[in-house]
Amino acid sequence: MPKGMFLRSNWTATQIACPNGDLTLEAFQKERQVSFGLPVPIDQFIQYGLWYQNRAVPDLERKRISRIEKGGQGFILHTQDGEKFESRRVVVAGGISSFARRPEEFRTLPAELATHTNEHRDFAGFSGKKVLVVGCGQSALESAALLHEAGAQVEVVARSRRIHWLQGWASTTLHHRMGKLTRRILYAPTDVGPAGLSQLLARPHLVRVLPRGVQDRLRKRATRPAGARWLVNRLRDIPITLNCPVAASKSSGGHVTVRLKDESEKVVDHVLLGTGFHIDVSKYDFLAPELLAQIGRVNGFPILKDGLESSVSGLHILGAPGVHCFGPLLQFVSGTDFASKSLLRCLSRSGPSR
Numbered sequence: 610m611p612k613g614m615f616l617r618s619n620w621t622a623t624q625i626a627c628p629n630g631d632l633t634l635e636a637f638q639k640e641r642q643v644s645f646g647l648p649v650p651i652d653q654f655i656q657y658g659l660w661y662q663n664r665a666v667p668d669l670e671r672k673r674i675s676r677i678e679k680g681g682q683g684f685i686l687h688t689q690d691g692e693k694f695e696s697r698r699v700v701v702a703g704g705i706s707s708f709a710r711r712p713e714e715f716r717t718l719p720a721e722l723a724t725h726t727n728e729h730r731d732f733a734g735f736s737g738k739k740v741l742v743v744g745c746g747q748s749a750l751e752s753a754a755l756l757h758e759a760g761a762q763v764e765v766v767a768r769s770r771r772i773h774w775l776q777g778w779a780s781t782t783l784h785h786r787m788g789k790l791t792r793r794i795l796y797a798p799t800d801v802g803p804a805g806l807s808q809l810l811a812r813p814h815l816v817r818v819l820p821r822g823v824q825d826r827l828r829k830r831a832t833r834p835a836g837a838r839w840l841v842n843r844l845r846d847i848p849i850t851l852n853c854p855v856a857a858s859k860s861s862g863g864h865v866t867v868r869l870k871d872e873s874e875k876v877v878d879h880v881l882l883g884t885g886f887h888i889d890v891s892k893y894d895f896l897a898p899e900l901l902a903q904i905g906r907v908n909g910f911p912i913l914k915d916g917l918e919s920s921v922s923g924l925h926i927l928g929a930p931g932v933h934c935f936g937p938l939l940q941f942v943s944g945t946d947f948a949s950k951s952l953l954r955c956l957s958r959s960g961p962s963r
């Protein structure tokens with residue numbers, strides 16, 4: 610995520626799960642003598658993550674895994690720098706970067722003229738440039754605000770009819786009227802999903818037994834593109850065209866021409882795709898084709914059982930790929946509590962010899 614971004618989730622939902630309850634944001638702030646509140650700045654969250662890792666897993670090896678294949682008594686892992694080792698069990702927590710969605714209409718553009726929001730760490734280089742941001746979810750809207758603040762000339766286009774604001778005016782007023790108890794009844798601390806549904810989505814084992822159609826609708830509702838309320842003022846001076854999908858795009862002379870469905874055209878220096886992510890584990894290029902073929906999948910999502918174990922015994926897949934089987938909680942920080950406990954239960958049941 611680019612410098613200057615903020616997390617959207619609330620304070621409790623931004624805590625990485627830990628068994629003793631001692632690796633909290635509060636403990637981090639106290640020890641590092643830093644102070645921040647909501648929304649949590651990304652640079653502080655990254656520092657918190659590194660601090661957490663230092664305490665929980667100090668002997669971490671930083672190596673890129675280039676390939677995982679079946680072999681030995683379980684799996685053989687290859688690192689990018691040429692090392693090879695065996696493991697009976699592998700836990701993949703590879704994140705969503707591999708799943709960045711690049712719509713068909715932009716496929717012919719040179720990579721340097723049309724990038725995904727996921728590829729940027731800093732927008733300073735866009736100062737003075739004309740940039741078209743595509744999409745109206747959090748990544749698109751926050752990137753548009755950051756680009757504008759970095760001195761770029763920004764416009765936003767989206768196919769959506771309206772922007773969904775999280776905790777918009779109506780719900781903010783409602784929140785004030787609700788007592789603390791009502792809020793607690795309607796919203797789980799995990800902060801995923803709207804009032805009422807939030808409680809259900811906080812319980813992945815319940816979500817899992819619902820009919821498939823209901824699970825899919827819940828996931829869509831809880832993860833639909835939406836912007837945090839605190840972006841509204843920062844977007845005030847940025848033109849936003851809604852209900853207008855992109856029909857085609859082409860590049861010439863270092864510029865990009867984007868034709869919208871209403872036949873209007875935008876000529877810009879750069880297109881920034883805030884077009885989200887399409888989860889598909891076949892995009893994890895470190896999974897050897899023979900191993901991938903053995904992983905039971907539905908539309909790219911792995912079929913996972915307890916312990917987030919795939920159909921390949923000993924291969925666990927954590928994070929966003931788990932949403933098909935356990936619901937949208939799995940793609941957020943607040944899902945780490947469920948995921949880690951489920952994984953540990955599975956490991957302790959299987960014993961050390963398996």
Ligand SMILES: Cc1cc2nc3c(=O)[nH]c(=O)nc-3n(C[C@H](O)[C@H](O)[C@H](O)COP(=O)(O)OP(=O)(O)OC[C@H]3O[C@@H](n4cnc5c(N)ncnc54)[C@H](O)[C@@H]3O)c2cc1C
Binds near residue numbers: 616623706
């Ligand atoms: C714009 C944006 C805003 C978000 N805001 C929130 C929010 O407010 N709250 C929230 O809860 N969630 C938010 N999320 C979701 C967030 O990405 C997840 O909650 C969290 O990062 C998931 O953690 P993870 O460990 O699964 O994946 P990641 O944090 O992406 O970590 C994946 C790790 O795997 C490593 N890796 C990948 N491939 C390899 C390889 N081959 N070899 C070795 N290492 C590898 C990567 O280097 C990385 O360290 C947001 C996401 C985006 C894109």
